[in-house]
Structures are given as structure tokens and as C-alpha cells.
Amino acid sequence: xxxxxxxxxxxxxxxxxxxxxxxxxxxxxxxxxxxxxxxxxxxxxxxxxxxxxxxxxxxxxxxxxxxxxxxxxxxxxxxxxxxxxxxxxxxxxxxxxxxxxxxxxxxxxxxxxxxxxxxxxxxxxxxxxxxxxxxxxxxxxxxxxxxxxxxxxxxxxxxxxxxxxxxxxxxxxxxxxxxxxxxxxxxxxxxxxxxxxxxxxxxxxxxxxxxxxxxxxxxxxxxxxxxxxxxxxxxxxxxxxxxxxxxxxxxxxxx
Numbered sequence: 001x002x003x004x005x006x007x008x009x010x011x012x013x014x015x016x017x018x019x020x021x022x023x024x025x026x027x028x029x030x031x032x033x034x035x036x037x038x039x040x041x042x043x044x045x046x047x048x049x050x051x052x053x054x055x056x057x058x059x060x061x062x063x064x065x066x067x068x069x070x071x072x073x074x075x076x077x078x079x080x081x082x083x084x085x086x087x088x089x090x091x092x093x094x095x096x097x098x099x100x101x102x103x104x105x106x107x108x109x110x111x112x113x114x115x116x117x118x119x120x121x122x123x124x125x126x127x128x129x130x131x132x133x134x135x136x137x138x139x140x141x142x143x144x145x146x147x148x149x150x151x152x153x154x155x156x157x158x159x160x161x162x163x164x165x166x167x168x169x170x171x172x173x174x175x176x177x178x179x180x181x182x183x184x185x186x187x188x189x190x191x192x193x194x195x196x197x198x199x200x201x202x203x204x205x206x207x208x209x210x211x212x213x214x215x216x217x218x219x220x221x222x223x224x225x226x227x228x229x230x231x232x233x234x235x236x237x238x239x240x241x242x243x244x245x246x247x248x249x250x251x252x253x254x255x
Contacts, residue, residue: 040140041121046099049120053094062202065095066248067209073097076142076177077212080168080238083151085187087198087205092149092182095207101141102149103134103167135170142175152238169230172215173222181210181238183245208245213237 057063071077079100081092093100103125109117117124123141125134141148152168172179186205191197199205215230246252 040137040144041101041123042119043099043121043144043146045119046101046121046146049122050093050096050099052120053090055094057091057094057205060201061091061199062204063091063095063207064204064249065207065209066245068095068097068207070209070211071097071147071180072178072212075145076175077147078142078168078172078175078177078179079147079149079182080152080179080234081149081182082184082238082242083153084184085199087187088184089149089151091184091187091205091207096147096149098147100147100149101138103138103151138171139175142171142177148177152234166227166231169215169227169234172234173227173230176214176216178212179215179234179237180212181241183208183210183242185245185249185251189251206245206249206251208241208248210237210241210244 071079077098079092079096081088083089089102089104093102099121101121101123103123104117106124106126109124123134123137125131138148148171150168150171168179171177184205184207186203187199190200190203193200215234216226217229217233219226
């Protein structure tokens with residue numbers, strides 16, 4: 001997704017999902033958004049995905065989960081996860097206390113993975129355009145009181161929350177859902193002998209949940225300026241949580 005799903009002028013309220021490029025008009029876009037909402041991801045599918053994740057993650061590795069009780073037991077919530085390894089998403093799905101609907105890049109939906117990911121309630125997103133369908137479905141997850149998982153860095157990197165895209169602030173401010181920061185640590189600590197792209201079998205991977213917080217300033221504003229300010233607050237909170245998680249687990253930043 002682009003750094004700002006919708007680039008309005010400062011002071012202009014952003015009330016709808018980002019406009020999709022190349023549409024035939026607002027009527028067609030609204031109709032498409034309505035269909036997307038009706039075809040939202042399955043909560044039952046996400047629960048099945050969670051159970052699969054539990055079996056795989058605890059069967060192959062040794063997750064140590066801290067602070068899972070901080071995730072609200074009900075109601076909409078956004079899990080903001082650092083992203084340094086492909087294992088981070090599945091690891092969170094298998095350790096979170098509630099089923100999670102992740103926004104996942106469309107490139108992952110290939111071959112048999114396409115129906116599988118859709119079947120377990122995951123959301124395909126085109127990061128190169130303002131993906132109106134993905135945005136509408138993600139907001140629908142939150143409107144139904146579900147859990148939305150986001151990698152706010154947009155792609156794999158150092159996993160340090162150093163560079164955030166604006167999608168997270170948009171979803172948080174637009175929906176009013178609290179954000180729970182999550183640090184996945186240890187997925188890049190070593191390479192496995194059998195599959196070098198994965199951590200060694202039975203390796204310890206830490207998943208640390210932080211305290212929920214509100215991205216907005218309490219004013220209810222949804223302007224471009226409000227989104228920019230929310231992004232700054234979010235980055236401060238995520239960075240502080242990551243530093244605290246490293247201290248708690250005894251893990252240092254990857255050189």
C-alpha cells in the first residue's frame with residue numbers, strides 16, 4: 001500500500017476508503033466496496049488458521065509468549081508486528097489468543113497458497129496501488145469486532161519499526177480500534193541446517209505483546225494532519241515496545 005492510502009489536503013477530513021485508481025466513477029467504486037465488504041474474510045477460517053498455526057509453530061519451534069493477556073478479549077483490535085522474517089506472520093497466528101486476519105502482499109497468493117490463505121481468512125493487498133478492496137475488507141474485520149494483523153513497515157526488513165507506512169494510522173484512526181504492539185524476536189537469530197531459510201528446529205522464538213494504545217489524539221479528527229500525527233505517535237509506541245521486549249527477553253538488535 002502507498003504511504004498514505006488517501007492523500008487529502010491538511011484539514012480535509014478523510015472519511016472513506018482510499019480511492020482506487022482507474023475506476024469508472026464513484027458509483028462503481030462504491031458498488032465494488034459494498035461487494036468487498038459482503039465478501040469479507042471468514043472468522044471461522046481464521047480460527048482454523050490459528051489452530052494450524054498452533055500445531056506447526058509449537059511442533060517445529062519453541063515459542064515463548066509474553067503478555068498475550070494484554071490483547072483485548074473482545075472487540076476490534078489491531079496487532080502491529082515487526083517484520084524481519086517470513087516466519088513472523090505464521091508465528092503470530094499460532095501464538096495470538098484470538099484469530100487474526102493479516103494483510104498479506106498479493107505476491108504470496110500464488111498457486112495452492114491462494115485458496116489456502118483465503119480459506120483461513122487472510123487478506124490480499126496490492127502494495128503498489130491504493131487497494132480499495134483490501135482497505136474495505138480490513139475495515140470490515142474491525143467493524144465486526146475482529147483482529148487485524150498488520151506489518152506496519154510494509155515489507156521485511158530489520159524488524160525495528162524504523163520506517164512505517166501510513167496504512168496502520170489510517171486503519172486505527174478510521175476505525176477507532178486500539179493497537180497492540182507485538183515484537184517477534186529470534187526468527188533471524190540462526191539458520192536451520194535442513195532448511196536454511198527457517199530457524200533451526202526447536203529454536204526459541206519470543207513473541208512479546210505490549211499494552212494497547214489509541215493512535216488518535218482523542219479529538220476524533222480524520223484529517224491528513226491527524227494521520228501524520230498518529231503515525232508519529234504509533235512509531236514512538238512501537239519502538240519503545242520493541243526496546244522493552246529486547247530487554248525483557250535478553251535479545252539484542254541484529255547487527
